[in-house]
Amino acid sequence: MIDHIGLAVRDFDASRAFYDAALAPLGYAVCKEVTAAMTGGSRHAGYGPEGKPQFWIGTGGSAGGPVHVAFEARNRGEVYAFHAAAMAAGARDNGAPGIRAHYHPDYYGAFVLDPDGNNIEAVCHGPA
Structure with a gap:
């Protein structure tokens, strides 16, 4: 999870x-x-x-402030669906679904800010 x-x-x-x-x-x-x-x-x-x-x-953040939590996704479609659902639920975009090659070549993640400003991510580590 x-x-x-x-x-x-x-x-x-x-x-x-x-x-x-x-x-x-x-x-x-x-x-x-x-x-x-x-x-x-x-x-x-x-x-x-x-x-x-x-x-x-x-x-890059405020110590003692918002936390970053990443949830594991089984595939890239789930990452996309997470981002869309979170945005529809009122999240603020903090990084659209996409490759983040500076982590590793297959790192596919999406980031949103929840109502309290926490950075919530869904990530898939597998290839497309």
């Missing part, structure tokens, strides 16, 4: 050092980094087992 979750942090380097240390005993380490150059301004680090980032920290 939950594909991944992300928290906004104020000081990326300090938070990265904290989570590197705190999650190491659990067997989690950074397995994906997204640079400011890739996103146009924000930095992110994804932690997880066996190369699948499931917990993210990043800049």
Whole structure:
């Protein structure tokens, strides 16, 4: 159900050092980094087992503010349907369905802001 979750942090380097240390005993380490150059301004680090980032920290949001939650979709059609249904239910668009190659070549996601400003995503990791 939950594909991944992300928290906004104020000081990326300090938070990265904290989570590197705190999650190491659990067997989690950074397995994906997204640079400011890739996103146009924000930095992110994804932690997880066996190369699948499931917990993210990043800049570009308000620490203590809205949360990012991504729900796993079985196919790209479900991602599209999620976006359409959320928009019809009153969400604000935060990224239309499409490829996000800076994550990986088959990353197909859609983003909406819920009534409280949380960034809600549906994502499919498989090829078209």
